[in-house]
Amino acid sequence: MTRPHLWIRAEARPTEQRVPIVPADARRLIEDGFTVTVEESPTRVISLAEYVEAGCAVAPRGSWVDAPEGAVVVGIKELPEDPDDLAHTHVFFAHAYKGQEGADRVLDRFRRGGGELLDVEYLTVDGKRVVAFGFWAGYVGAALAVLRHRGLLTGGVSPMSREELDAMLQQGPALASGAPAGATAEPERALVIGSQGRSGTGAMAALAVAGCALTRWDRADTEVIDKNALLAHDIMVNCVASDRPREPFLATADVDVPRRLRTVADVTCDVTSEANLLPFNTAITTWEEPVRAFGSVGNPLEVIAIDNLPSLLPRESSESFSAELTPLLPDLADRQGPWAASLEWFRRHLR
Numbered sequence: 001m002t003r004p005h006l007w008i009r010a011e012a013r014p015t016e017q018r019v020p021i022v023p024a025d026a027r028r029l030i031e032d033g034f035t036v037t038v039e040e041s042p043t044r045v046i047s048l049a050e051y052v053e054a055g056c057a058v059a060p061r062g063s064w065v066d067a068p069e070g071a072v073v074v075g076i077k078e079l080p081e082d083p084d085d086l087a088h089t090h091v092f093f094a095h096a097y098k099g100q101e102g103a104d105r106v107l108d109r110f111r112r113g114g115g116e117l118l119d120v121e122y123l124t125v126d127g128k129r130v131v132a133f134g135f136w137a138g139y140v141g142a143a144l145a146v147l148r149h150r151g152l153l154t155g156g157v158s159p160m161s162r163e164e165l166d167a168m169l170q171q172g173p174a175l176a177s178g179a180p181a182g183a184t185a186e187p188e189r190a191l192v193i194g195s196q197g198r199s200g201t202g203a204m205a206a207l208a209v210a211g212c213a214l215t216r217w218d219r220a221d222t223e224v225i226d227k228n229a230l231l232a233h234d235i236m237v238n239c240v241a242s243d244r245p246r247e248p249f250l251a252t253a254d255v256d257v258p259r260r261l262r263t264v265a266d267v268t269c270d271v272t273s274e275a276n277l278l279p280f281n282t283a284i285t286t287w288e289e290p291v292r293a294f295g296s297v298g299n300p301l302e303v304i305a306i307d308n309l310p311s312l313l314p315r316e317s318s319e320s321f322s323a324e325l326t327p328l329l330p331d332l333a334d335r336q337g338p339w340a341a342s343l344e345w346f347r348r349h350l351r
């Protein structure tokens with residue numbers, strides 16, 4: 001069976017520490033007959049030595065442009081601006097099929113160079129995505145909401161390890177001011193909407209580590225939205241994959257009513273979409289300024305809507321992404337299964 005040469009490129013973004021294939025999986029692929037080359041990278045969370053130990057060849061950063069014909073270049077986020085023409089097969093998240101900014105230029109680069117895009121977002125089986133970062137997105141989003149609620153998130157955020165994050169979560173809920181000595185703090189009430197999905201599962205896991213009292217809602221629980229029940233939580237995490245407009249979970253009018261709810265993590269980040277289920281917020285927040293406040297000073301509703309949450313836990317995100325991608329790679333040479341589905345999207349958009 002043909003095994004293509006996999007070329008793990010260095011990520012172009014200076015803040016991106018993730019990698020699509022981790023050394024343990026690279027080793028398995030090499031044992032299975034693949035050749036794996038890994039580029040040097042100043043940002044990757046995993047050291048080059050671990051790849052060398054696994055049997056990978058090493059190449060300079062950005063040398064994929066001269067990779068042998070037939071090599072498949074694997075990355076996570078966007079390619080660098082150069083070169084103009086893309087001649088290889090590339091596996092990454094290109095965000096090129098929904099009219100996104102810069103999408104035409106990406107497709108033009110493939111058109112001119114004769115290369116091929118196998119976008120990870122479109123690797124599907126029976127229409128369902130098979131490689132995604134959802135779990136860790138939900139985990140980090142929920143964790144940041146808890147830390148904010150406890151007064152432990154006051155500035156920007158940057159990539160960290162799960163151990164660091166969990167250690168902060170395990171400090172437990174803050175005691176109310178004026179509480180008597182020896183009193184124990186009540187766990188925060190936290191609601192996850194979309195709790196059965198990938199990010200919802202991750203959110204539930206982080207909230208459990210934090211010791212919160214959990215409520216989980218999925219589709220059946222939001223057919224009729226019990227607004228009073230929703231507002232009686234301290235923390236809400238929105239993990240819903242929503243593709244059409246419907247009754248919002250929280251409307252602008254809900255921001256100014258008396259409510260217990262104070263902190264929202266919008267993992268979904270559909271902030272500019274007509275499917276936005278939290279329409280009082282129309283912009284993402286950032287690593288530098290993760291929190292935006294709505295409502296009055298005495299009754300704020302604080303929202304965290306960071307759209308690159310998995311990059312904040314680069315090692316765990318890389319490991320789970322690699323675990324999902326690696327079993328698909330034996331079908332890559334023949335463009336079978338999910339590869340055929342992704343290739344079909346590319347061909348349709350290249351016309």
Ligand SMILES: NC(=O)c1ccc[n+]([C@@H]2O[C@H](COP(=O)([O-])OP(=O)(O)OC[C@H]3O[C@@H](n4cnc5c(N)ncnc54)[C@H](O)[C@@H]3O)[C@@H](O)[C@H]2O)c1
Pocket residue numbers: 132133134135137193194195196197198199200217218219220222239240241242266267268269306307308309310
């Ligand atoms: N912020 C980030 O960094 C980041 C990273 C990854 C994914 N995401 C986004 O998070 C969202 C969820 O992704 P996922 O991988 O967890 O999706 P998923 O398909 O695994 O899960 C979505 C869940 O939402 C539920 N759901 C759908 N409509 C609902 C409704 N009206 N009420 C209640 N539940 C409903 C589904 O039943 C499912 O359980 C997507 O919009 C995705 O783009 C954001």
